[in-house]
Amino acid sequence: MDISKDLIRGHTDTIILNILSQGDSYGYQVSKSIRSLSDNQYSLNEATLYTAFRRLEKIGEIESYWGDETQGARRKYYKITSSGRQHLEAALNEWQFAKNIISHLISGEVTEGDNL
Amino acid sequence: MTSIEMEIRTRLDVLFSQYTPNNQLTEFKEELVADLLEAYQDFAKQDRSHDEALDDAFDQLGDIESVLSDISQQHTSDEHQSKSNQNKKPFxxxxxxxxxxxxxxxxxxxxxxxxxxxxxxxxxxxxxxxxxxxxxxxxxxxxxxxxFDDNDNNEESMFDSGNFKMPSWAAAHHNAQIPISTQSLIFDYKDATVHFYTNDKLDLITLDEYFSRDNSRYFATIHETDDHISVTQGDSPLIFHVRKLINIGLPKSITNSDITIINRNGNILVQDITLANFNVNIESVNFKAQHIQAKHADWQAHSGNIQADHILFETAKIDSRSGHTKLDHTTINQAQIDLSSGSADINHFTGGGKIKINSGSVRLRINKLTSDLKLKTSSGRVRMTTPETQDFYFDLNSNSGSIKIERTDSSHLDKDTSNYKRGFFGDDPRFTIDATTNSGTIKVY
The missing domain is CATH 2.20.70 (Ubiquitin Ligase Nedd4; Chain: W;)
Incomplete structure (x- = not known):
């Protein structure tokens, strides 16, 4: 089974911020991290990733800089900013709060006492 | 620079060439080069060939063109703003x-x-x-x-913009209007550049022919019977070449008619047409079709290129010999595609039917199946992206070649050997993808 795209879509930014909060990274590596974090159950193609990078950079949650590779092409690295870290923390809290409620809502059994 | 990097850059150049260069685009291209190089190296470990690894690296990019148009648009609007702010003397x-x-x-x-x-x-x-x-x-x-070649590049861009003006080289303009009812239509132009489009008439075909020299024997002849109308190209002098451009406007009432287009060594462009039967018989022709709907299409092509985009056919028979066939946003409920020693690139395919390849290679990306799909190749290479959101059965068989399934999600294999795989994806499969190859390879994504 694949994870529903609708379910995960709203979390793209948080996923990227989480990965960058553990170290600066570049496009292809972030997409590999996503694949391995999800045990190959989910992948973001690079077009989606670049769009998200540009959005996050514009609102100041990440920054970019060019690496100094001596061999091959130069890589563009992304780095989380303090405002990005705040966003990540807030999103994590929101998720912790929401996930139990949602799980109760979509799988919980309604008992007599609940019908007030 | 390695040759791989060179190839990646060349492919990117093609993608980027449609957009006005700016700093952000240049930076983005550099970023992509590094990422694609690394993706290529990863794929090269598992893929069979260099080309395949390169294709796979580009495949995983996704819809890069929308990012490009995003960047180029944003840049233009930024530029407009900064210019209006700092205008000291009139621009x-x-x-x-x-x-x-x-x-x-x-x-x-x-x-x-x-x-x-x-x-x-x-x-x-x-x-x-x-x-x-x-x-x-x-x-x-x-x-x-x-x-610079003085051939047909300008005409093509004129066609794309829907702007049919008299070409600058034209010395003669022949025009005719042909009333139609239900007859079938045959357009037989030996070697001309012919454009078909929908005009604003109710039941008149408008014919505009332009020639670089003026002589009425170059003009087309129109022949009419009860069941068909044929338009045939006029004389074409062998020694002193006459340049010609033909624009044919088809009325809206064409929807129930049949059209046959015949051409050799020319260029054909067909755009925004809805009709009953669409027959094409071409040799060494560049054939381009966009936004076409028909109940049935029958295309026979010999050593030319077919390029079609946004086509919708109930049934279609496409025969292409030693040419390249590229179909994008294609819906064919019952397709019968027959390729010998050419290559085919079929994207966003919806439908089913049979695809047969003799010795060429095919890259097929399926959006949705509406019936069973049978693929057969003798020595060609098949690479197939299967529908993402639809369950299906598969039956893959190779005589002496190999089969590889790259998809990792929820597949059920009944038979699984290196040259025979049978099973299904998902929980509720309806249609079957059946692929066989004699000595070629099949790869499923």
Whole structure:
């Protein structure tokens, strides 16, 4: 089974911020991290990733800089900013709060006492 | 620079060429080069060939064109803003002394852009520093030289913009209007560039022919019977070439008619047409079709190129011999595609039917199956992206070649050997993808 795209879509930014909060990274590596974090159950193609990078950079949650590779092409690295870290923390809290409620809502059994 | 990097850059150049260069796009291209190089190296470990690894690296990019158009649009709007803020002297200035538009100056001395002389009384050529030289014969940009050909490039762009003006080289214009009812239509043009489009008439075909020399024997002849109308190209002198361009406007009432297009060595462009039967018989022709709907299509092509986009056929038979076939946004409920020694690239395919390849290769990306799909190749290579959101059965068989399934999600295999795989994806499969190859390879994504 694949994870529903609708379910995960709203979390793209948080996923990227989480990965960058553990170290600066570049496009292809972030997409590999996503694949391995999800045990190959989910992948973001690079077009989606670049769009998200540009959005996050514009609102100041990440920054970019060019690496100094001596061999091959130069890589563009992304780095989380303090405002990005705040966003990540807030999103994590929101998720912790929401996930139990949602799980109760979509799988919980309604008992007599609940019908007030 | 390695040759792989070179190839990646060349492919990116093609993708980027549609957009006006700006800093952000250049940076983005550099970013992509590094990522694609690494993706290529990863794929090269598992793929069979260099080309496959390169294709796979580009495949995983996703819809990169929407990112590109995003970047280029955003940049233009930024630029407009900054310009309107800092306009001190008028950007456009017309006077007796000359015309100034930004740093483009046109006056009695010639044409200047910034400090570079573009054209003056002595030279009718363009020289911008070291990197751009343009004259009658061609253009050199950096180390690349493009020779201008006087063929049909202009006409094609005119066609794309829907702007049908008389070409500058035309010395004669022949036009005719042909009323139609339900007859089938045959357009037989030996070697001309012919454009088909929908005109604004109710039941009149409009025929506009342009020639570089004026002689009525070049004009098309129109022959009409109860069941068909045929338009046949006029004389074409062998020794002194006559350049010609034909625009054929089809009325809206064409929806129930049949059309047959015949051509050799020419260019055919068909756009925005809805009709009953669409027959094409071409040899060494560049055939391009966009936004076409028909109940049935029958295309026979020999050593030319077929390029079709946004087509919707209930049934279609496409026979292509030693040419390249590219179909995008294609819906064919019952397809019968037969390729011998050419290559095919079929994207966003919806439908089913049979695809047979003799010795060429095919890249097929399926959006949705509406019936079973049978693929057969003798020595070609099949690479197939299966529907993402639809369950299906599969039956893959190779005599002496190999089969590989790259999809990792929820597949159930009943048979699984290196040259036979049978099973299904998902929980509720309905249709079957059946692929067989004799000595080729099948790869499923």
């Amino acid at each position: 456009v200035d017309f006077s007796d002394d000359g015309v100034h538009i930004g740093n483009l100056h046109i006056n009695g001395k010639g044409v200047r852009l910034g400090d570079d002389i573009v054209i003056d009384g002595k030279n009718d050529k363009v020289n911008l520093g070291d990197w751009l030289h343009v004259d009658h014969d061609g253009a050199r940009i950096g180390r690349k030289y493009y020779k």
